[in-house]
Amino acid sequence: EVQLVESGGGLVQPGRSLRLSCAASGFTFDDYAMHWVRQAPGKGLEWVSGISWNSGSIGYADSVKGRFTISRDNAKNSLYLQMNSLRAEDTALYYCVSATVAVAVFDYWGQGTLVTVSS
Amino acid sequence: EIVLTQSPGTLSLSPGERATLSCRASQSVSSSYLAWYQQKPGQAPRLLIYGASSRATGIPDRFSGSGSGTDFTLTISRLEPEDFAVYYCQQYGSSFRGTFGQGTKLEIK
Numbered sequence: 001e002v003q004l005v006e007s008g009g010g011l012v013q014p015g016r017s018l019r020l021s022c023a024a025s026g027f028t029f030d031d032y033a034m035h036w037v038r039q040a041p042g043k044g045l046e047w048v049s050g051i052s053w054n055s056g057s058i059g060y061a062d063s064v065k066g067r068f069t070i071s072r073d074n075a076k077n078s079l080y081l082q083m084n085s086l087r088a089e090d091t092a093l094y095y096c097v098s099a100t101v102a103v104a105v106f107d108y109w110g111q112g113t114l115v116t117v118s119s
Numbered sequence: 120e121i122v123l124t125q126s127p128g129t130l131s132l133s134p135g136e137r138a139t140l141s142c143r144a145s146q147s148v149s150s151s152y153l154a155w156y157q158q159k160p161g162q163a164p165r166l167l168i169y170g171a172s173s174r175a176t177g178i179p180d181r182f183s184g185s186g187s188g189t190d191f192t193l194t195i196s197r198l199e200p201e202d203f204a205v206y207y208c209q210q211y212g213s214s215f216r217g218t219f220g221q222g223t224k225l226e227i228k
Binding site: 037044052107 | 152154156163164165166169170175207211212214215216217218219220221222
């Protein structure tokens with residue numbers, strides 16, 4: 001059974017940093033691309049960032065480019081999102097998502113970790 | 120950047136009825152790289168359809184996807200009570216961008 005478990009969310013002041021983690025199990029993690037997708041309270045889905053199986057290809061939404069950094073550790077079956085210079089509009093539930101069907105088809109989702117940016 | 124527009128915003132139907140949800144792209148979606156997701160309150164989204172018409176693992180055959188170019192449709196042939204949820208379309212390609220539509224809420228009439 002595929003499991004994606006996010007951690008690291010919380011309340012943070014504007015301008016500060018936070019690092020999200022995602023522990024993956026139940027599939028061959030180092031074979032597939034991984035992504036972060038977020039959902040602001042009561043709003044729709046927004047793709048945030050994606051990374052290829054070998055970290056050779058990485059993409060970011062324009063809204064986070066230059067502030068967020070995605071990375072992975074295949075030895076630890078883990079995905080990360082370093083979030084710097086956080087803004088109120090970054091407040092959202094952040095989902096860790098796998099892409100085993102195609103590089104950007106989001107087939108398995110974690111339950112999410114909530115990031116709240118507020119003073 | 121491709122913009123996806125879903126319609127209607129809200130669809131009110133009864134169990135047993137047929138649901139037709141639309142997703143229109145601002146420019147052609149290459150190779151039908153279009154997916155559909157279902158999200159119920161308090162839950163993570165679930166992949167239903169990818170490649171415009173391929174059902175994901177475990178998805179009942181009452182869900183079907185069609186379309187190409189700029190116009191795509193998700194059809195639920197006969198609504199079950201558990202199908203009432205929010206549905207999102209998403210376009211993807213060889214890059215890592217995965218743009219979503221704004222969603223259609225399917226509610227019980």
